[in-house]
Amino acid sequence: MHRAILAALNEERAARRAAVVVTELATGRQRLVREADAGADPLAGDIERAIVSGKSGIVETAEGEVFLNAHLPPAxxxxxxxxxxxxxxxxxxxxxxxxxxxxxxxxxxxxxxxxxxxxxxxxxxxxxxxxxxxxxxxxxxxxxxxxxxxxxxxxxxxxxxxxxxxxxxxxxxxxxxxxxxxxxxxxxxxxxxxxxxxxxxxxxxxxxxxxxxxxxxxxxxxxxxxxxxxxxxxxxxx
Amino acid sequence: MSETFTELDVLSTAERWAGEGRHLALATVVETWGSAPRPTGSHLVIDADGNFEGSVSGGCVEGAVVSEALDVIDAGEPRMLEFGVADETAWRVGLSCGGRIRVYVEKVN
Structure with missing residues (x-):
């Protein structure tokens, strides 16, 4: 994980906003998707489902397995x-x-x-x-x-x-x-x-x-x- | 949960350790089958000296994850680990609960 992603993720969590870390498991490529930007992401549907359900998991895509880690604010x-x-x-x-x-x-x-x-x-x-x-x-x-x-x-x-x-x-x-x-x-x-x-x-x-x-x-x-x-x-x- | 965030929060610890210039790996549970002790998305952060914070199981496989993480910190390439009763390593490091987990280990850089 790039430190910039880690810092941005912690910033979202501290501000009590949902965010998803998207990791392409084959390549290690990674991005942070903030809840407000989820609709514009290529995996918008999967990311929105992860945020709504609060469940992290692997989705199959044309590029192979992608892991979505959903970080929701504590209640x-x-x-x-x-x-x-x-x-x-x-x-x-x-x-x-x-x-x-x-x-x-x-x-x-x-x-x-x-x-x-x-x-x-x-x-x-x-x-x-x-x-x-x-x-x-x-x-x-x-x-x-x-x-x-x-x-x-x-x-x-x-x-x-x-x-x-x-x-x-x-x-x-x-x-x-x-x-x-x-x-x-x-x-x-x-x-x-x-x-x-x-x-x-x-x-x-x-x-x-x-x-x-x-x-x-x-x-x-x-x-x-x-x-x-x-x-x-x-x-x-x- | 506020205590968790300030004292035991793995990602905050990771950011703090990285800020201190320590070399780190982050392990994440990406898939579970059967009764796994920690849910998908759980983190363990490891530094080059083998210090760690967080958990990916109930303590059953952390030792093995830490030693793999030290290799990942050296090599820089992410690695996928799998633990469970179906695995031959179960006799060595396995999940006594009978579950199976996949753990993704990546360098923090």
Whole structure:
């Protein structure tokens, strides 16, 4: 591998963008294909399949065997709300292998004492998102119950096409939320992507159980590759 | 996964080692059959002194890959290795899990 390819690949990975290393096994010739450029590559179809499936593998071409190594960003969970549920979700998410971070402007909630070792942003979501925007490999869980905090990141997640978007609250609370989103001009097809009430329907009754339910739903969305639902035409583009 | 990226990430390690002027080879699992311990695309990076980071199996064949990698660092030409129970080398270095893997070893230059 040429060092320039290695450096460019690591740059894509650090920026949380998908990329594929294409290696002609007979000759050793190699190129890096960024997700944004996949459509223009001679192996566009195979490369796009590798990105969508997340699976690397060999494809047969006229030039012989070509190995496609798909590098996808690691999945991360962003919780909007440094609440009791997040205290249970933080260690569980880490054990399950997800990056995990919390955004909550209320410094009394988002304190290192309550969340030792967890990435905390004690700022307004709109400010955090300027520097660290969501991407399709991000799951967003809005769990503050406060529209002032929840709505901006929720809309951002819908517009980004995050692979999982869940919102805490009763059906009544969610009904009011849907009204606000409609007023903000969010299309119905996007609103329907929100998992609400949040998490798998297992009758979760306390913060720890709700965290399990949320994590189950996030894992389901991740493993069933829901980050690509729009591209597969299963849902309208967010 | 953030810890993996900063501490145990093979490709970041490769870039760092290359930046230090070390001569390297990169081994990649390109194909697996049966129950293979590491998925296709997994990496092992090796330097000319035999230091390595990452894995292409559960530790069963890394030793053999490292010694082949030292040849690749010298010769410069990539090499394809195959390991598994169907291979006669299974008695020497094989996959106890019963799987079979192909590993592509290339120089980083």
């Amino acid at each position: 991360r969970i962003v919780a909007i709300g440094a609440v009791h549920i997040s205290q249970a979700l933080a260690p569980m998410a880490k054990i399950a292998g997800f990056d995990f971070e919390i955004i909550d402007p209320r410094t009394a909630f988002a304190s290192p004492e309550r969340f030792p070792g967890v990435t905390l942003h004690a700022e307004w979501p709109e400010d955090v998102l300027k520097a660290r925007p969501f991407d399709p490999y991000t799951a967003v869980c809005v769990i503050t119950h406060d529209p002032k905090i929840d709505d901006v990141p929720l809309i951002s997640a819908l517009n980004t096409g995050c692979f999982y978007i869940g919102a805490l609250g009763s059906r009544k609370t969610h009904g009011r939320r849907v009204d606000r989103l409609k007023e903000a001009g969010i299309p119905q097809s996007s609103i329907e992507r929100i998992d609400a009430p949040i998490g798998a329907d297992i009758g979760a009754a306390n913060p720890g159980e709700i965290a399990v339910a949320i994590l189950a739903s996030v894992i389901e969305a991740f493993r069933k590759r829901k980050m690509f639902a729009e591209r597969r035409g299963e849902t309208a583009a967010a």
